Amino acid sequence: LLVKALVVDKEAHDVRLEERPDPQPRPGEALVGVRMAGICGTDLELAQGYLDFGGVIGHEFVGRVEACDSAPEWVGRRVVAELNCACGECATCRRGLALHCERRTVLGIQGRDGALAERLAVPVANLHEVPAAVGDEHAVFTEPLAAALEVLEQVHVCPSHEVLLLGDGRIAQLVAQVLLLTGCELTACGRHEAKLALMRRRGARTVLAEELPERRFDVVVEATGRPDGPAQAVAHCRARGTVVLKTTVHGSAGVPAVPVVVDEITVVGSRCGPFQAALRLLEGGAIEVTQLISGIYPLPRAREAFAYARGREVLKVLVDAVHDGV
């Protein structure tokens, strides 16, 4: 049996659709039929050679468990899955930090095929059942929303805080909604008026990047995906304030050390977050993602979806792996 899958084409610095052998789940893994998958900024970077990944791309998805020898009760359930696959045995896992397992593989990113395919194999330990009220087009946001929520897991954002969000793209849109949950005074700074308008509708103040005033904020979240983002974040953070770095950028210029020391700024790196909280917030409607969907492509046109996702005005592009037509 062959399945369609989108793989990184290292030579072309692009992705290409292939027919591949059906994934074979190992012990403790489930075979999941993908229903919907999302394309994120990391996917776009991976396609261009980031991390030298060469397998099936994609790590944001919702699917249905088709087979699971070790835990058959999962079969038939609609699921999302955490992307970090831990060994469970290294010092970091034993410390309870499985997300940071030293020997981890990562769905569609590192050492393991991902979700832009008809089917993929996922450790049962990574599965989360999706509540019936959360449709596929919303459930596919669970992973990026969890990553956005990680900011609040790491930093205590208070209602009295003046918070600056740098960026207006896919992850920044979710971070904005997450930050607004805290009751803080949020200013979002971006380069696309239409994307800033989405944030304004949620309650953020917004400012175009070229009009960002000199003033400094209690908390600055950097989600620009630009190499100069970290330096800009530090420049706008007050003394003893906090900078959260949300994006990994190929060839980033880094965080300038001198102002961090002189102003005693705390810089927090932030990656993956809590899936259960993300599902609960999607279910309750506290986070709204419909307006973030720029387009839905069928799997056979996934390469086209990638090209579309690079557009300046585009937010989330989804790939429908169930409905093959257009």
Add this chain to the structure above:
Amino acid sequence: LLVKALVVDKEAHDVRLEERPDPQPRPGEALVGVRMAGICGTDLELAQGYLDFGGVIGHEFVGRVEACDSAPEWVGRRVVAELNCACGECATCRRGLALHCERRTVLGIQGRDGALAERLAVPVANLHEVPAAVGDEHAVFTEPLAAALEVLEQVHVCPSHEVLLLGDGRIAQLVAQVLLLTGCELTACGRHEAKLALMRRRGARTVLAEELPERRFDVVVEATGRPDGPAQAVAHCRARGTVVLKTTVHGSAGVPAVPVVVDEITVVGSRCGPFQAALRLLEGGAIEVTQLISGIYPLPRAREAFAYARGREVLKVLVDAVHDGV
């Protein structure tokens, strides 16, 4: 009346001894006769053009109050003084962060003459009386010890933590002693066997920089004074661990952003710290500084003291402003 003072010679990228008019305290300031002053790494950088400072250098000192119109009860007392002189009115001061006052002047660093002189003017608010049991040669360490203590004010270092200290110089020696107060397992990494030996005597494990193993630590304190220090600190910090940046280095390469995000590392900039705690620990003998003194020069030979302080094997160089002979 003229007083001897050591000033930055911008053209020569050095310091030179001058005779200057006696400092005139403004309202709220005391006139302090300097007894002993220390030379730190920042002074050496200032002499070479850092921050474009052109006044009297020096911010580590102990002295005796000679005049103080606004608070005459201070006259005759032996004092140390905090170096950051706050406006008391800006938003940062009102927030209680006077150390970070937006309009601050800083003794011997920024907009205000410093302590490598016979006398200087200091705001009364900055004074701390020195306990009788703390001699001048120890009291002069109050400022750098307070800066070292700031690490513990900012980061909760636990007895179970494996901590790496990068650096074996002046500030690193004090940071090592401060970290050992916590009961943590401390490894200090440096480039000078004799300096590492001092740390070993206090209970640290030590390793030469070229022999530092690949392993990663819960907390890494960067006090190397080297441009590549921050990147090295991040490379040795475990996932979800903490890096403390203690040195401001001219032209630092900065903190690499990608590993900070991927490993969710927290980077904390750390500058000035609590003077009262420093004086108490010096008084009680919990921190020992005698072995850190490499030499004491009389004020007329302060320029020579600066040159000596640049030596690879040298730790703290003091300048005695009371005993003019050799």
